[in-house]
Amino acid sequence: MPARTEALAAGKALDRRPTLPSVAATGLWIALIMLVVLGIVSVALRWTFPADAAAQAEPLRNRVFAMLHLATGAMAERRSELARFDGRYQAHPIAVLAHIVPGGIFIALLPVQLSRPIRARFPVLHRWTGRLLVALAVVIGAAALFFGIGMPFAGPAEAILVTLIATWFFTALIRAYAAIRRGDVASHREWMLRAVAIVVGVSVVRVVGAATDLTLTPAGLSAANAFVVALWIGWPATIAVCEWWIRHTRPRPA
Numbered sequence: 650m651p652a653r654t655e656a657l658a659a660g661k662a663l664d665r666r667p668t669l670p671s672v673a674a675t676g677l678w679i680a681l682i683m684l685v686v687l688g689i690v691s692v693a694l695r696w697t698f699p700a701d702a703a704a705q706a707e708p709l710r711n712r713v714f715a716m717l718h719l720a721t722g723a724m725a726e727r728r729s730e731l732a733r734f735d736g737r738y739q740a741h742p743i744a745v746l747a748h749i750v751p752g753g754i755f756i757a758l759l760p761v762q763l764s765r766p767i768r769a770r771f772p773v774l775h776r777w778t779g780r781l782l783v784a785l786a787v788v789i790g791a792a793a794l795f796f797g798i799g800m801p802f803a804g805p806a807e808a809i810l811v812t813l814i815a816t817w818f819f820t821a822l823i824r825a826y827a828a829i830r831r832g833d834v835a836s837h838r839e840w841m842l843r844a845v846a847i848v849v850g851v852s853v854v855r856v857v858g859a860a861t862d863l864t865l866t867p868a869g870l871s872a873a874n875a876f877v878v879a880l881w882i883g884w885p886a887t888i889a890v891c892e893w894w895i896r897h898t899r900p901r902p903a
Contacts, residue, residue: 670727677894684852685756691818691855692753700739710862713763730892732873743796751785755848758782763845775839779829779841783822803873803880810880812817817888818847839895846891847884854883891895 695702714721721727738745758778761767768775797811825840858879865875 684849687852688756692749695749699745703735723884737800746794751788755785803877806877846887849882850887853887854879857883
C-alpha cells in the first residue's frame with residue numbers, strides 16, 4: 650500500500666480515537682483559546698513596545714496590587730530588574746522580531762491546526778499549515794535559545810530549564826516529522842502535540858508568573874526569582890497536561 654494511502658487510512662483511524670469526557674474536552678479547549686489570546690496579546694505588547702514592554706505593563710500591575718492592598722516591593726530594585734529584562738530585547742531587535750513574529754503566527758494557527766473537524770474536512774490545509782508550523786517552530790526555538798541561554802534574565806536556573814525544554818522541543822519536532830514521513834499519523838500527532846505544548850507553555854508561564862508576582866513578591870522575592878519559579882512550574886505543568894491529553898485520546902488497539 651502506498652505511503653500516502655497508509656497515512657490516509659491511519660488518519661481515519663485516528664479520528665475514531667476515544668474522546669475525552671465532554672466537560673474535560675471543553676475545558677481544555679477553553680483554556681487553550683485563552684492561552685492563545687494571551688500569547689497574541691503578549692506578542693502585540695512586545696511588538697508595540699519592543700524596548701520596554703515589561704515596564705509598560707507596570708502601571709497595570711501597580712493598580713492590581715493597590716486594589717488587593719498588597720505591597721509592591723522595593724520599587725527601585727524592581728525598576729532595575731525590569732530595565733535589565735527589557736534591555737535584552739532593546740539590544741537585539743532583529744532577534745526579537747525573529748522570536749515574536751513567528752511565535753504570534755504559530756500560536757494564532759494552533760486552534761485551526763488542532764481542530765478535528767477542520768482536519769477532517771480540509772486535510773490539505775492541515776498538511777500545509779503543519780509544514781508552516783514546523784518551519785516557524787525552528788525559528789522560534791532558535792530565538793528562544795538566543796535569549797534564554799545566551800543572556801538569561803534569571804541566570805543559570807533559567808538557562809538550565811531552557812536547555813532542557815529546547816532539547817525536548819526539537820526532539821518532538823524531529824520525531825513528528827519522521828513519523829509523518831513514514832505514514833505514522835498517530836505518532837506524528839502525539840509528537841506534534843508535545844512540541845505545541847512547549848509553545849503554549851510560554852503563556853502558562855505568564856499566568857503562573859502573575860500568580861507568583863501577586864503572592865511571592867510582597868514577601869520579598871525578586872522579579873528574577875519569581876520568573877524562575879514561574880518557568881519551573883509553568884512549563885512542566887503544561888507538559889504534564891499534554892501527556893495526560895495524549896494518553897486519554899490515544900487510539901485503542903483493534
